[in-house]
Amino acid sequence: MFNGRDVVYCYDGSFDGLLCCVFESFVRRETPVGVTAGAQEQLTLTEVLDVPTDPEKAARVGLAIPKKISPRTEELVKIAFLTFGEDKDLLILKYLQKGFSVGGRIENMLADDTVCKLNKAVLHCTNEAHRMKQFIRFSDFDGYLAAVIEPKNKVIPLIADHFTDRYRNENFLIYDETHRMALVYHSHRAEIAENIYFEMPDASAEEERYRELWKSFYDAIAIKERYNPRCRMNMMPKRYWKHMTEFSENEFAKKESRTETIGVKPSLPQN
Numbered sequence: 001m002f003n004g005r006d007v008v009y010c011y012d013g014s015f016d017g018l019l020c021c022v023f024e025s026f027v028r029r030e031t032p033v034g035v036t037a038g039a040q041e042q043l044t045l046t047e048v049l050d051v052p053t054d055p056e057k058a059a060r061v062g063l064a065i066p067k068k069i070s071p072r073t074e075e076l077v078k079i080a081f082l083t084f085g086e087d088k089d090l091l092i093l094k095y096l097q098k099g100f101s102v103g104g105r106i107e108n109m110l111a112d113d114t115v116c117k118l119n120k121a122v123l124h125c126t127n128e129a130h131r132m133k134q135f136i137r138f139s140d141f142d143g144y145l146a147a148v149i150e151p152k153n154k155v156i157p158l159i160a161d162h163f164t165d166r167y168r169n170e171n172f173l174i175y176d177e178t179h180r181m182a183l184v185y186h187s188h189r190a191e192i193a194e195n196i197y198f199e200m201p202d203a204s205a206e207e208e209r210y211r212e213l214w215k216s217f218y219d220a221i222a223i224k225e226r227y228n229p230r231c232r233m234n235m236m237p238k239r240y241w242k243h244m245t246e247f248s249e250n251e252f253a254k255k256e257s258r259t260e261t262i263g264v265k266p267s268l269p270q271n
Helices: 015-028 055-069 071-080 088-108 113-135 156-166 205-220 229-235 238-243 251-261
Strands: 003-011 030-037 047-050 139-141 144-149 171-176 181-186 189-194
Touching (some): 003 015, 113 156, 113 238, 139 205, 144 238
Parallel strands (some): 144 171
Antiparallel strands (some): 181 189
8 A cells, every 4th residue: 555665754743743744644555664753854875755744634534543444553653653663754744644544543553663762652651640640859949849850751741730630729830841841830821831051059058958858757767677779670661860869969879979980880670
């Protein structure tokens, strides 16, 4: 049904723009070798096709997904769009091409390479979002709560409902430093802002005291006899420690610093 063609689709980086790439692939009856977001300069001899975002075309594809494939596929591709893989856009396009051909049966085609890869990417994203609900640490700045995270995936849309419901009477901000986007909740209204820059302000003396109290509590409830750093790293990957209050400038950060000084890296599992 679809012929492979040595062409790269280039779109504006929006979800509607990606749906327009799917629409274009059906019109041309082709599967591109790549799909890239933004007007990036291509260091290749491959033909580049600019696909403009057309709301009507995007709506047609968007409405067709739950009807001709399944509502679960609609949810799946929306989460897949938040994942960090470089080939995610082409993966979504191929998945939808297959889905429109076989319908809802695609959900059970787990041996298919495209289906398998997409499901793995989505699982990684949802798992990271779940961890963020546990690992985010807020600091208080004059009545406004703020937190910084560095996830691999764009998890903010997946955790927004959780935090707006849990802190409905607070004003807060969660900033994704990796993707330069933030969840801003103020006066019972939530908004996700993109392409912004935020730097955490200096902590007040009172905030510093609360941080020390939290570290003291963390140390006090620890059971020395059950100390297991390998297990902790599996449950709480080290890449999250940077923005967790209980690990800031503690013995583990100091040990890591001493290890790097002598040129030896610890052989512990990393996520």
